[in-house]
Amino acid sequence: xxxxxxxxxxxxxxxxxxxxxxxxxxxxxxxxxxxxxxxxxxxxxxxxxxxxxxxxxxxxxxxxxxxxxxxxxxxxxxxxxxxxxxxxxxxxxxxxxxxxxxxxxxxxxxxxxxxxxxxxxxxxxxxxxxxxxxxxxxxxxxxxxxxxxxxxxxxxxxxxxxxxxxxxxxxxxxxxxxxxxxxxxxxxxxxxxxxxxxxxxxxxxxxxxxxxxxxxxxxxxxxxxxxxxxxxxxxxxxxxxxxxxxxxxxxxxxxxxxxxxxxxxxxxxxxxxxxxxxxxxxxxxxxxxxxxxxx
Amino acid sequence: xxxxxxxxxxxxxxxxxxxxxxxxxxxxxxxxxxxxxxxxxxxxxxxxxxxxxxxxxxxxxxxxxxxxxxxxxxxxxxxxxxxxxxxxxxxxxxxxxxxxxxxxxxxxxxxxxxxxxxxxxxxxxxxxxxxxxxxxxxxxxxxxxxxxxxxxxxxxxxxxxxxxxxxxxxxxxxxxxxxxxxxxxxxxxxxxxxxxxxxxxxxxxxxxxxxxxxxxxxxxxxxxxxxxxxxxxxxxxxxxxxxxxxxxx
Numbered sequence: 001x002x003x004x005x006x007x008x009x010x011x012x013x014x015x016x017x018x019x020x021x022x023x024x025x026x027x028x029x030x031x032x033x034x035x036x037x038x039x040x041x042x043x044x045x046x047x048x049x050x051x052x053x054x055x056x057x058x059x060x061x062x063x064x065x066x067x068x069x070x071x072x073x074x075x076x077x078x079x080x081x082x083x084x085x086x087x088x089x090x091x092x093x094x095x096x097x098x099x100x101x102x103x104x105x106x107x108x109x110x111x112x113x114x115x116x117x118x119x120x121x122x123x124x125x126x127x128x129x130x131x132x133x134x135x136x137x138x139x140x141x142x143x144x145x146x147x148x149x150x151x152x153x154x155x156x157x158x159x160x161x162x163x164x165x166x167x168x169x170x171x172x173x174x175x176x177x178x179x180x181x182x183x184x185x186x187x188x189x190x191x192x193x194x195x196x197x198x199x200x201x202x203x204x205x206x207x208x209x210x211x212x213x214x215x216x217x218x219x220x221x222x223x224x225x226x227x228x229x230x231x232x233x234x235x236x237x238x239x240x241x242x243x244x245x246x247x248x249x250x251x252x253x254x255x256x257x258x259x260x261x262x263x264x265x266x267x268x269x270x271x272x273x274x275x276x277x278x279x280x281x282x283x284x285x286x287x288x289x290x291x292x293x294x295x
Numbered sequence: 296x297x298x299x300x301x302x303x304x305x306x307x308x309x310x311x312x313x314x315x316x317x318x319x320x321x322x323x324x325x326x327x328x329x330x331x332x333x334x335x336x337x338x339x340x341x342x343x344x345x346x347x348x349x350x351x352x353x354x355x356x357x358x359x360x361x362x363x364x365x366x367x368x369x370x371x372x373x374x375x376x377x378x379x380x381x382x383x384x385x386x387x388x389x390x391x392x393x394x395x396x397x398x399x400x401x402x403x404x405x406x407x408x409x410x411x412x413x414x415x416x417x418x419x420x421x422x423x424x425x426x427x428x429x430x431x432x433x434x435x436x437x438x439x440x441x442x443x444x445x446x447x448x449x450x451x452x453x454x455x456x457x458x459x460x461x462x463x464x465x466x467x468x469x470x471x472x473x474x475x476x477x478x479x480x481x482x483x484x485x486x487x488x489x490x491x492x493x494x495x496x497x498x499x500x501x502x503x504x505x506x507x508x509x510x511x512x513x514x515x516x517x518x519x520x521x522x523x524x525x526x527x528x529x530x531x532x533x534x535x536x537x538x539x540x541x542x543x544x
Contacts, residue, residue: 021497021522023443026435029493030445033473036493062523112525113502113517123438123523211373253371254344276338277386282509283393 064119068096078125081132082108086153096120171293175229178238182259183224186242190219197266204272205257212246217253220245227258227281228295232288236263239285241275260284319416328353328411331427332365334507345369350379353411354387359422360448361397361405363429363531364390364511380409394511399446399534400430402468427451429513431465432537433474433490434527434544435497435520444542446534447473463530465492478503478516488516490528499526515541 029036067078075094079101082088088104095101102118108128110116120128182198186205189198194213199206212219227239239260246253256275261267269288273280285292322328329336335353338345345351348369355362366386368379387407391397397405410418431449436442451463465474474492481487484505491498501518513531520526525544529537 021437021520021524022439023435023437023441026437026443026492026497027445029496030433030443030447030467030473031469033467033471033493036496112519114519121523127523127525208373211370215372279390279393279509279511 062117062121064117064121066122067120067125070125074125077129078120079104081129084132084135085128089153167293171229174236175226175238175294178229178236178263179224179226179240182238182240182261183222183242186222190222201261201267201270202259202272205259208255208257208272212255215248217246217248220247220252226294228285228290228292230291230293232262232285232290234262234264234268234288237261237285237288237290238263239281262288319419322411322414322416327425327427328355328362328423331362331424335365335367338367338369347371350374350376351413352376352379352383352409354380354383354407354409355424356387356391356405357408357410357418357422358403358405359424360428360450361401361403362424364394366390366407376412380412384409390511395533395535397430397533400432400448400468402470429531430533430537432529432532432534432542433465434525434529434538434542435499436525436544438522438524442542442544444534444538445473446537449530451478451530465490474498478514488518488528490516490518490526501526503528510536513537 025036067074072094075096076092078096079088079090079092079094082101082104083092085108087107088100090098090100090104096105096119105120105128106116106118109118109124114124185196185198185201189196189205189209194206194209199209209219221243222245223243225241225243227241229236229238231237237260239258241256241258244255244257246255258273258275258277258281259270260273260281261270269284271284273284324336324340329339339351339353340346345367349372351367351369353365353367355365364387366383368383368386370379374382384407391405391407408418410416410423416423428448428450431447433445434442435445445465445467447465447467449463449465452461460477460479462475462477464472465476467473474490476488476490476498478488479486484507486503487500488503489498489500497520499518499520501516503514503516505514506512511531513529516528516530518526518528527541527544529541532540
């Protein structure tokens with residue numbers, strides 16, 4: 001009889017505890033914590049002999065056995081998911097306790113910020129499979145005889161870095177030409193004492209120049225450092241940091257402006273920013289839909 | 296004659312009032328405002344190009360719980376002090392506007408205000424941020440795949456990344472404290488976090504990372520509840536931006 005009473009109590013308490021963790025209940029508790037703090041929010045009121053709240057109960061040991069003892073198809077599926085997520089490169093044999101699979105699971109767990117135990121609970125397995133299903137790029141399964149010869153992730157990373165370097169190298173002549181053309185215009189503007197296309201196109205630069213001149217400064221070296229380059233919706237876009245050396249008496253000042261424009265004659269969507277204003281520069285790139293060939 | 300005297304009196308009163316309103320004490324390098332925004336502190340106090348400026352101004356969104364970004368402006372005489380203040384203010388407003396609406400996090404109106412002018416506070420100290428504040432979003436997916444999106448305001452110690460451990464609290468938009476937690480750093484910009492809400496009925500733990508730069512400096516914390524369900528917490532981005540950036544869990 002006492003056992004029956006205990007079972008009945010657990011049957012009542014179980015759903016209440018589950019409700020406290022449902023997304024809807026969590027949102028309700030967030031909006032109205034007072035209604036939640038005392039007895040499970042929208043859940044049925046707890047009986048008088050309520051045990052300690054959920055948080056103070058001893059957490060049950062994680063259930064790893066269920067996944068390890070699941071069907072071979074399920075275990076293979078987990079390995080396939082790990083492979084899709086680029087965590088696993090071994091055979092799809094359903095052995096979740098092989099060294100490579102354990103390491104792959106641990107890597108995946110580490111990437112999510114959870115303890116890297118190398119074994120999965122049922123919810124984790126479901127999350128892993130769901131994450132793999134959402135992965136945008138699906139691996140093309142190689143023929144069985146060549147599977148073992150697949151390159152490692154480190155090799156792939158090297159190859160990717162090499163491709164990026166190649167792409168940047170290809171873009172370099174155009175980016176440099178664009179930056180040098182700007183520097184020529186900036187120097188011409190300074191030589192003409194505040195007249196020329198650079199000031200017409202970059203209003204912020206014209207103001208900066210006028211302010212410095214009014215402060216009695218002279219202008220020295222002007223040097224560019226390319227920040228980004230690539231195709232945008234209106235053409236080839238460049239962002240370049242330009243360092244200006246200005247002098248006043250014996251003092252030398254190093255100042256910096258970021259120039260951004262789309263190639264054209266005249267330059268299109270041209271703007272100059274403070275070099276500190278990273279957010280504005282990145283927004284400009286977003287507005288131009290710049291696809292970087294530089295980074 | 297009477298008109299001249301009245302105008303002169305009004306002028307004196309206005310000057311007196313503005314002079315009084317513009318000084319609430321000298322700023323110091325170790326003030327919470329500078330601990331909260333170390334890059335700005337570096338420019339304001341350390342870097343010679345800016346720290347020696349003839350005019351240096353900081354604007355932040357106010358009231359203090361809105362102060363999750365800043366704008367600083369400097370001049371070496373090219374701009375008038377008024378122009379520098381306007382530059383800081385417009386830059387702050389632009390940044391705030393670029394990050395999108397704050398209505399899901401705050402019920403108050405966050406507006407940029409110049410708070411510091413040439414190392415002197417121009418708003419009362421008790422109104423300035425005494426800790427770090429920021430909009431917070433918490434994303435949680437339950438075991439049925441349903442998503443909870445919680446938006447409010449987080450308050451935490453200003454020294455994340457320097458103190459070994461920093462506690463934080465989360466308030467819902469009505470101002471009720473609903474969660475608290477701890478961030479324990481492992482490196483300059485990362486560590487472990489724990490979160491407990493509604494008297495322990497909901498919580499999670501995992502790791503966090505501080506991200507600087509565009510669109511705004513923020514903290515992204517990813518973890519799990521005790522039942523293994525994913526929880527993501529973002530501090531420093533308005534709810535919509537946080538959802539678009541990190542909401543897909």
